[in-house]
Amino acid sequence: xTRPPSISxxxxxxxxxxxxxxxxxxxxxVMADREHIARWMTWADxxxxxxxxxxxxxxxxxxxxxxxxxxxxxxEVDGAxxxxxxxxxxxxxxxxxxxxxxxxxxxxxxxxxxxxxxxLTDYLFRDHGAHRVQIAALAENHASxxxxxxxxxxxxxxxxxxxxxxxxxxxxxxxxxxxDEWTVRPDA
Ligand SMILES: CC(C)(COP(=O)(O)OP(=O)(O)OC[C@H]1O[C@@H](n2cnc3c(N)ncnc32)[C@H](O)[C@@H]1OP(=O)(O)O)[C@@H](O)C(=O)NCCC(=O)NCCS
Numbered sequence: 001x002t003r004p005p006s007i008s009x010x011x012x013x014x015x016x017x018x019x020x021x022x023x024x025x026x027x028x029x030v031m032a033d034r035e036h037i038a039r040w041m042t043w044a045d046x047x048x049x050x051x052x053x054x055x056x057x058x059x060x061x062x063x064x065x066x067x068x069x070x071x072x073x074x075x076e077v078d079g080a081x082x083x084x085x086x087x088x089x090x091x092x093x094x095x096x097x098x099x100x101x102x103x104x105x106x107x108x109x110x111x112x113x114x115x116x117x118x119x120l121t122d123y124l125f126r127d128h129g130a131h132r133v134q135i136a137a138l139a140e141n142h143a144s145x146x147x148x149x150x151x152x153x154x155x156x157x158x159x160x161x162x163x164x165x166x167x168x169x170x171x172x173x174x175x176x177x178x179x180d181e182w183t184v185r186p187d188a
Pocket of ligand 1 (some may be wrong): 036037040041092100101102103104107108109111112113114115136137138141144146147170
């Protein structure tokens with residue numbers, strides 16, 4: 001079984017593999033304000049149930065056991081599940097990885113996802129062989145785009161009408177940074 005490592009972000013934030021004990025905490029973190037997440041993430045739209053949380057955790061554990069390239073982390077803040085961060089789509093043969101994230105509403109606006117994304121990007125470049133790291137956000141998702149922009153990811157393009165979100169075709173903004181750019185950025 002190959003589990004992702006735990007990545008310490010700072011004294012209170014940690015990225016760590018999901019465990020079977022996380023089903024209820026995951027459900028609670030989503031349900032603290034489901035609409036906040038469902039507005040942008042299809043998996044939370046419609047009914048979100050404890051069974052869905054259970055299925056997600058089971059899929060993560062199965063993924064850990066079957067591949068070394070899949071990465072799915074709980075964002076833990078002060079010892080409690082606060083959100084999720086993962087690398088859902090990758091082209092491993094090209095050493096290209098894409099980071100995705102969500103955070104329970106009550107903890108937003110404190111830089112938690114910016115700092116977590118910084119740590120995961122560091123990990124991907126330094127320890128996971130990444131050459132290029134991407135972030136994709138619906139064009140109207142300003143909070144998510146701000147995370148990419150704050151970390152120096154470059155806006156490479158806006159894919160017009162490329163995602164169906166809540167019955168509407170929406171644009172997707174694609175950001176990326178390469179290994180050489182990451183290591184020479186001002187706050188490296
Ligand atoms: C998008 C999302 C993940 C952002 O998470 P977050 O932790 O609130 O993001 P951050 O706190 O890092 O950045 C947001 C704000 O915190 C502020 N902030 C506060 N302290 C900060 C610090 N120490 N470092 C960086 N930013 C800080 C930033 O200035 C920013 O404020 P602004 O948006 O008013 O400019 C979260 O809103 C979310 O889960 N949304 C719903 C799901 C979603 O859209 N996921 C992404 C799909 S692509």
